[in-house]
Amino acid sequence: MFPVIYSDEFLDHKTGRYHPENPERLTAIVNALKKSELAEKLTWQSPTPASENLSLMSLLSKAHSPAYIKKLQEIAATGGGYLDGDTPVSPRSYDVALLAVSAWLDGVDTVLNSENPAFVLSRPPGHHAESDTGMGFCLFSNAAIAAFYALEQPAVNRVAILDWDVHHGNGTQAIVEMHPQIAYCSLHQYPCYPGTGRATEHGFHNNVLNLPVPPGSDITVYQPLVEQKIVPFLAEFQPDLLIVSAGYDANADDPLASINLQPRDYAVLTDYCLGITRKILFGLEGGYDFETLAQSVIATIAPCLS
Secondary structure, X not given: OEEEEOOHHHHHOOXXXXXXXXXXXXXXXXXXXXXXXXXXXXEEEOOOOHHHOOOHHHHHHHHOOHHHHHHHHHHHHOOOEEEXXXXXXXXXXXXXXXHHHHHHHHHHHHHHHHOOOEEEOOOOOOOOOEOOEOEXXXXXXXXXXXXXXXXXXXXXXXXXXXXXXXXXXXXXXXXXXXXXXXXXXXXEXXXXXXXXXXXXXXXOXXXXXXXXXXXXXXXXXXXXXXXXXXXXXXXXXXXXXXXXEEOOOOEOOXXXXXXXXXXXHHHHHHHHHHHXXXXXXXXXXOOOXXXXXXXXXXXXXXXXXX
């Protein structure tokens, strides 16, 4: 059985009718999974309520400044607003973002206990959120916080984060690159938002690998990079847990970028990850074409069941 961590509360982060990062993203994925051939092999798990997750706030403060956490809470409490032109905050956004972090922490526990993969189906996404501000649809740095949490667990000495979202995870990299026990690797379109993620960046401990690819790239560009760069990088690091920032906006049909992956290509990427370790936590980042988003999640999960 494959665990999917999800709550309908993730739909309560309201971004506006025409915003690409909207609740219907999750609805599309959930509906597709429940109708898929994988349906009987999925275990749906509700995240621990944020108020019951005793380590959540201390972990949050490892990634984000107290001033930013307070600011986000106040914006939500006073009816909502914007962190930047792309990043709306609704009255429930702060609480939902906390629940998303809790879900990623639950995901870490699930993977470490079973030594098998799991998927956190949450929103808002997180990889653009920096220590002192949210941006690019993201509020809290879910992947980075999950990595910090994992390092507190017995027998976990190294955590790797693979970010295959089409946009560079500027927030994740900035938060983890000073930590020698965390490696960060990103495949992303360049030039593209947010304009970060140069190949010359290697972190403070040779723990960062950025692989920018030009617009129009497809799996024939991605696959050699995975084989020749990512797999050796991750294999040498020997992670006790692999966290995948699983964005699906590199699909050809996605409206926000210009990479030409197909949903089936995510099964290829997942197979490479499984060759490194079965202890993989997948967590949703971007992906804004509902059909290819849903089919890509299915393609990601399928190899994990074999």
